[in-house]
Amino acid sequence: MSQQRQARTTPAAPEQHAGTPVETVVGLVNDLLIPTASDDGLVVALADDTGHLRHIGGDRRAQSRIEEIGxxxxxxxxxxxxxxxxxxxxxxxxxALSVRREEHTRPEVHAFSCSAAPLVHPSTGAILGALDVTGGDAAGDPRCLALVRATAAAAARELSIQMRDASALDASRTPPSLPTLRLVHRGRPCLEAGGTSTPLTTRHTELLTVLATEPGGLTAGEIGALIYPEQTAAATVRVELLRLKRLLESIPGAPQLAGRPYRLTEPLAIDALEVVEHVGRGEYDLALDLYRGESAAAAESDRVSAMLQSASLALREAMLSDANPDTLLRYLELPEVEADPDPWQVALQVLPPRSAQRSVIVAHLETLRSSDIA
Known part of the structure; x- marks a missing residue:
C-alpha cells in the first residue's frame, strides 16, 4: 500500500453539541472498512445522531479533497x-442509500459519490448515528453500499453494548432517575428504568400511558374504555394487565402494578409530556433533545394519540413563532418536518442573509413545490 493510500484517522475534538458517542466504535469500523477504502481512494466517516462528523479516515489524498468542501x-x-x-x-x-454526484444538493459536492447507512440500535430501533463512505464513483457502487450496510450493523451492535454498559455504570454512581416512558425518540416505544431500556408492545405502551396519567388508579373496565376502540370484556383487559405486571416485575427499577384499583406504585414520566412542559417554559433545545419524532409503533388509543399530537403541535408552533435560527435548523432535521413547507419558509426568513444554509433551504422548498405540482 502506498503512502498516499495509508489509512489516516482523525480523532473527534470536543464539540459543543451532544450526540451519540460513535467514535467509540472507530476501531471496529477501521478494521472492517479502512483497508478497502484506502485501496480504492475512498474516505470513511462516522456521524453521530445529530449529523455531526465525529471521525474521518481512509485515503489521505481523498481526505484533503473533501476537507475543501467542509x-x-x-x-x-x-x-x-x-x-x-x-x-x-x-x-x-x-x-441505507447511495448518493451519486449531481444527486447532491450542493454543487460543490457534485464531484463526489457516497454511500451511507444508519447505525440502528438492535433492540430499540433508535438511530445512533451514520456510517459513510465518500469518494469517486466507487463509493456509489452497490457493492460498496452492501459493505457499508453490514459494517454499520456491526458497529450499531457494538455501540449499543457500550451504551448499555455505560448506562449501568452511571446508574451505579448517580441517584436513580425517574422511570420514563419513551414515545417520541423515533425508535420503538420503550421503558427506561434502572439504567436499562426495555422495548414495549403497542398494548403495553397504551396501558402504561393510561396508568401513568391516572395515579389514583382505574378499574379494568375503565382502562378498557380508554384504550380499546370497541367495547371489550373486563376479563380481556385483566389478561393484558397481568402480562404487563409480569413484564414490570422483570425490569429493575421499574414501577410495579398494583390492583384494586389498578395503578402504578411509583411515578412514571412520559417524554411526550416533558416535551410540552419544556416548550411551555421556552426551553426549546431541551424539548428537541427529547423529541426525535413519534415512535414507530402507532398507538390506537385516543389518549396516546392525543399526547403524541400535543407534543408535535406544541413544538411546531414554537418553532414557527419563537425559535432562533440554530434551534429552527435542529427542528428541520426531524423526519416529520421534511414535507412540511412552513418551517422551511420560516427558516428562510430568520436566517442571516449570508448564511450558508439558505441555499439548502431554497433547494428543499423548490423540491416541495415541484412535488406539489407533480
Missing part, C-alpha cells in the same frame, strides 16, 4: 444543514 470532523452534515447527502439523508430516513 467535510471535516465537527461539521454538521445533516440533511437540514447540507441538503441531500448520504450520511445526512440516511439519518433522516433511517435507511
Amino acid at each position: 467535510f471535516a470532523v465537527g461539521e454538521n452534515w445533516s440533511q437540514a444543514q447540507k441538503g441531500t447527502n448520504a450520511p445526512g439523508t440516511a439519518l433522516l430516513r433511517g435507511s
Whole structure:
C-alpha cells in the first residue's frame, strides 16, 4: 500500500453539541472498512445522531479533497444543514442509500459519490448515528453500499453494548432517575428504568400511558374504555394487565402494578409530556433533545394519540413563532418536518442573509413545490 493510500484517522475534538458517542466504535469500523477504502481512494466517516462528523479516515489524498468542501470532523452534515447527502439523508430516513454526484444538493459536492447507512440500535430501533463512505464513483457502487450496510450493523451492535454498559455504570454512581416512558425518540416505544431500556408492545405502551396519567388508579373496565376502540370484556383487559405486571416485575427499577384499583406504585414520566412542559417554559433545545419524532409503533388509543399530537403541535408552533435560527435548523432535521413547507419558509426568513444554509433551504422548498405540482 502506498503512502498516499495509508489509512489516516482523525480523532473527534470536543464539540459543543451532544450526540451519540460513535467514535467509540472507530476501531471496529477501521478494521472492517479502512483497508478497502484506502485501496480504492475512498474516505470513511462516522456521524453521530445529530449529523455531526465525529471521525474521518481512509485515503489521505481523498481526505484533503473533501476537507475543501467542509467535510471535516465537527461539521454538521445533516440533511437540514447540507441538503441531500448520504450520511445526512440516511439519518433522516433511517435507511441505507447511495448518493451519486449531481444527486447532491450542493454543487460543490457534485464531484463526489457516497454511500451511507444508519447505525440502528438492535433492540430499540433508535438511530445512533451514520456510517459513510465518500469518494469517486466507487463509493456509489452497490457493492460498496452492501459493505457499508453490514459494517454499520456491526458497529450499531457494538455501540449499543457500550451504551448499555455505560448506562449501568452511571446508574451505579448517580441517584436513580425517574422511570420514563419513551414515545417520541423515533425508535420503538420503550421503558427506561434502572439504567436499562426495555422495548414495549403497542398494548403495553397504551396501558402504561393510561396508568401513568391516572395515579389514583382505574378499574379494568375503565382502562378498557380508554384504550380499546370497541367495547371489550373486563376479563380481556385483566389478561393484558397481568402480562404487563409480569413484564414490570422483570425490569429493575421499574414501577410495579398494583390492583384494586389498578395503578402504578411509583411515578412514571412520559417524554411526550416533558416535551410540552419544556416548550411551555421556552426551553426549546431541551424539548428537541427529547423529541426525535413519534415512535414507530402507532398507538390506537385516543389518549396516546392525543399526547403524541400535543407534543408535535406544541413544538411546531414554537418553532414557527419563537425559535432562533440554530434551534429552527435542529427542528428541520426531524423526519416529520421534511414535507412540511412552513418551517422551511420560516427558516428562510430568520436566517442571516449570508448564511450558508439558505441555499439548502431554497433547494428543499423548490423540491416541495415541484412535488406539489407533480
